[in-house]
Amino acid sequence: MKLDDTVPLMLWRAKPDMSCDYVSRAWLEFTGFSADQAKGDGWSRVVHAEDLARWLDSCVRAFDAREPFEVEYRMRRHDGEYRWVLDRAAPMRANDGLFLGYVGACVEIHERKRAEQALARSLERERKLRTATEEASRAKDGFVAALLADVQPPTQAIATWSAHLREQLPPGSEAAEALEAIVRNAQAQTRVIDHLLQLSQGPDAGQKRSADGPLLAGVRVLIVEDDVAARELLLRVLRVAGAEPRAVPNSSEALQVVEDWQPDIMLSDTAMGGEEAYVLIRALRSLPAERGGCLRAAALSAENDRAVAAGYDAQLVKPVEPVALLAAVARLVQPARV
Structure with missing residues (x-):
């Protein structure tokens, strides 16, 4: 298959054994390689070391299956900087169906990739912040619930025992009125504690004992x-x-x-x-x-x-x-x- 070298795309062609036998002028200008440097397995030297295994795996799988493929990786530019590219390729066949290898084109997507990575980092920071906020809220609710649970029983006990003592005294006596005030305030405080416990423990907490019971x-x-x-x-x-x-x-x-x-x-x-x-x-x-x-x-x-x-x-x-x-x-x- 003859390729147009004037097309402003980074084109490449590989034989069935994955050895490169052609790269376009745009590919050579981007990488700074000569045509001889790119041939054979030389073209793989422009792939970032961290992406090489993934790039090679995509190629091997596609060549074995004789199916189109695409892969994103970092390609070294002529100035030494690695730029993200999208590499898309399709199998070549003769008129009789014989597999001839692959032809592909690389398109630079560096800015898009950087934007995607920045968005991913932002989303991850947001997730971590949300998780930390939720954990802090749960810890606060747990602390408040534990504190209220410790305060609730003695407050209820004061109200209960004071009410019992009040019933043993003559109605209208000074002591009875004093105990009545203790009972009233203790019950009010118990209702506040019960309400706060319901808020901290969720809707089912509303089924707890009434403060006056x-x-x-x-x-x-x-x-x-x-x-x-x-x-x-x-x-x-x-x-x-x-x-x-x-x-x-x-x-x-x-x-x-x-x-x-x-x-x-x-x-x-x-x-x-x-x-x-x-x-x-x-x-x-x-x-x-x-x-x-x-x-x-x-x-x-x-x-x-x-x-x-x-x-x-x-x-x-x-x-x-x-x-x-x-x-x-x-x-x-x-x-x-x-």
Whole structure:
């Protein structure tokens, strides 16, 4: 196939073995090569080293399949600068269909390629910025939610316990009016916290307990305490908060109640019967989840850290104030309700 050397295109022609046997004047002027330098495999020396394998792979695949192809790569100009080109080629055939090789043309696309790369970099920066912004927003929401979750139980406990104390006083008395003010303000603060939690946790958070409802409404709490007076006090405090408490004096009864009643929370005094509370938690944690092995439990103890290390989820240092007790139980039950 004879090619017109006056065409202002960088033309090339290659034999079936991929050796170059012709390049146009425009190709020679662009590269600064002589015709002899370009022949054979010399034409490949103008391809950028980073693009050479890709360029060669495109050529080999096309030559094997006898199909048209195009490939973008950087070509070295006569001044040593590499410029992006689009190389398009098609197979040549004789009248009888015999494969004669390929003929192709290179068109410089350097400015277009630079614009595409600049756009890609800009999009990548935007993606990274968006990702960083979203991560920062999630971190902020998580921090706010965690902070509010810590503040919510004691605030609710104050409102609940103050309301109970108010009911024990004569209506209209100064103490009753003072407690009424505490209840009113605590409930208002609880509503604000609930609203902020709903905003930070999404639309499903709206299904949480109303700020004016019982703090532990419907929560089943198992109390393991061998001291009768302490047991009765815990029962009373939890009932005031709307919980459904049940008390037993020892670990063997506790394990039976766990399986039969399926409580939400367990409170155990570590001072009863020597090591009984620790034997209890080990036995509890050995049970499968469906039988109570994952029951959230808090120890009422004067021993720092030992209870948590033994398997309890939380530790309340005795003597436990009613407000602190209710707040702790509320925190323990929250993960199961989210």
